[in-house]
Amino acid sequence: MTFSWISAYWPLLLTGAWQTLSLLAISVVFGFIIAIGLAFAQVSGGPILRTLARGYCTFFRGTPLLIQLWLLYYGVGSLLPVIPGIRQSLFWPILREGFFFAAVSFTLNYAAYEAEVLRGALLAVPKGELEAGRAFGMRPFTLTRRIWLPRAIRIALPTIGGEIVMQLKATPLAFTVTVMDLYAVATKVRQDTLLVYEPLVVVTVFYLIITAIIARSFRFLEAQVPVRR
């Protein structure tokens, strides 16, 4: 095992790690926001909204992330230039990048899984607490904002931690659409130096550390919210 290549490649490794982490952060934050909408649509939406949200979750949970990513990057990506004027528009430099497609598909995918978790949690909030809120004269929106959603998130917290780790483990897929994430950097190092395992070991250690950090922060977060048993 030789690790002397790290000294030559560390700036590249750092940018790769940064790309990986930003993909994770973007998909988790935006995915969570979409997931809240999807979960409420399923729990308290009308029949049309409910069916749409159900269909969304079934589709994104039932197909591999790799296919979704390629569907967006190759499929939608090849259809985009057909739209007149898009090449001249402000957004073209972003729309051209693999990173954009990776971020969008990871977000949509994470939203589907997270919506399922939140749906269960919303249903698990004790009825009495919602009734108490209503008895205080809370409007549905206030009730949701102050009681229903926060309680549901608290209930779902351990599962959310797990989902974020799963999402982290999905990020190396981005390299298949030309994103220079940490895994892609490792692949480049493997091609340059002909080392087979060492770059993979470095990436693995990085992922283990991030997983440990996520697990720790969620344990900390859970400890902040007292829960009566």
Added chain:
Amino acid sequence: MATSSQGILDLLSPYPPGWGGVLLTGAASTVAISAGAFLIGLLLGTGGALGKLSGIRPLRLLLELYTTTVRAVPELILIVGLYYAGMDGLNRLLAALSLPAFELNGFAVAVAVLGFVQGAYMTEVLRGAILAIPVGQIEAAKAFGMGPQLRFRRIILPALLPNALPGLANLWMSVTKDSALVAVVGYQELALATRLAGASTKHYFIFFLASAFIYLALTLVSNALFNLLERRVRRGQPKLA
């Protein structure tokens, strides 16, 4: 879109000018890889669960290492790493035995690698399922004088199935989807077949959508089958109110 609906049907037709046949062959090898990996995982998982519960300390530590690393490392890295490590290791072993090196069949490598990954998850699922069996049932079996083998076959196995089945169903779903990752190391299953079809016709969108729906159909059918299976293994159990 430039293509008419007639064009789409032509593209997806199962006979040579269309690519439907290629996609379906890809789907068949996806199912074959997943099934092989699932079975290997089941074997490794049963061994792993029994080993973890056996109380032999070094064995337990070894299995602990196996399950934690496999579950913490991204699947793609595992697949790529094991792919090369497996090939390399086998060829070195063959060299040590002074046998000629050979190129492994991609199918066997895919099944072995995914099976190894599945085994780690199965170990945990089965361990939990065994622990959830009421101790009294096993004690009763012992009191009747059943040996360990008979006890496993008659009591532990039927009692752990209802507990393990939901977890096993999840693992089956994840292996059908993980098998798409094998495309990255170049074995042709559904995902790679789709990319090939897309690349040679430039109709990426249609083909990826089609293969997404093939995966979806696979998921929905297996979901239904697992539900039937669960009803079968739960027969005779009291229903929750």
